[in-house]
Amino acid sequence: MAEWARRQEAAIAAGTWIDPTDAETTLGEYRERWRKTKIADAVSIDKTDSHWRTHIEPVWAGHPLGLITRPDLKAWVKTMATEQCRRCYGKPGVDRHGMLRAHTTKLAGAALLKAQRAGESTTRRCSGSGIEAGLGAWTIQGIMAHVSGLLTAAVDDGFIPVNPAVRLDLPPARPKPPFFWHDAEIDKIVAELEDGHQPGRGLQHARRAATW
Known part of the structure; x- marks a missing residue:
């Protein structure tokens, strides 16, 4: 008890003391506060949010x-x-080759309503069955960037002393290859524009890029 009290006094003197009730705030509760004050583009x-x-x-x-x-x-x-399926995000298990086992997923949206009205099953075989397990590297990096950002904000706001998500080893994300429109694709888009409209600057750049 005496050692605990000494550490608390030292933390107060150093300006690093954390109120235990703040540390008990859940990540969900903290994110609600963060979301209300976050300034960023839509x-x-x-x-x-996704x-x-x-x-x-x-x-x-x-x-x-x-x-x-x-x-x-x-x-x-x-x-x-x-372990996760990149289609339904479930964890159906993997075979010895690292491929996802056959599994089902629940229907959603219009597909769900259609099945319910027809009295049909509201589940179907997931298209992720049999593919390589694991979410994409870019997805994981985006997820962890948000988690780390939330925890950094919690440190800045005095809820926790350090961010446990800093410098975690993440799957390397390969650079995405550049995309160029082909001339035939550009011509088709231009042809479908209303009469009297000229191709926008983006299409003009795309046309030049496609000829490089």
Whole structure:
């Protein structure tokens, strides 16, 4: 008890003391506060919201900030990279070749309504069955960038002393190859424009790039 009190006094003197009740705030609760004050363009916000809803919230929303550890994050990254289906995001298991076992996924949206009205099954074989296990490297990097950003903000706001997601080993993402329109594709787009409109600057650049 005396040692604990000494550490608390030292942390207060150093300006690094963390209120235990702040560290008990869950990641989900903290993100709600972060989301209300975040200033970013709409595209960036939509992307981080998608990562949150699809990948982060189901796993981490209920975790207190102070109990999110580096080993747990490393294990999660490995799971995403080696076990999850990139189509339905489930974990159906892998065979000895590292391929996802056959599995089903629940229908959603219009497909779900159509099946319900017809009295048909609301599940189907997932298109990820039999493909290589693991989410794409770019997806994992985007997910972890958002997690790390949230934890860095929590450090800055005094909820936790350090960010456990800093410098985690992530799957390397290969640079995406440049995309160029072919002349035939550009001509087809131009032909479908309304009469009197000229090709935009983007199409003009694409046409020049396609001839390099």
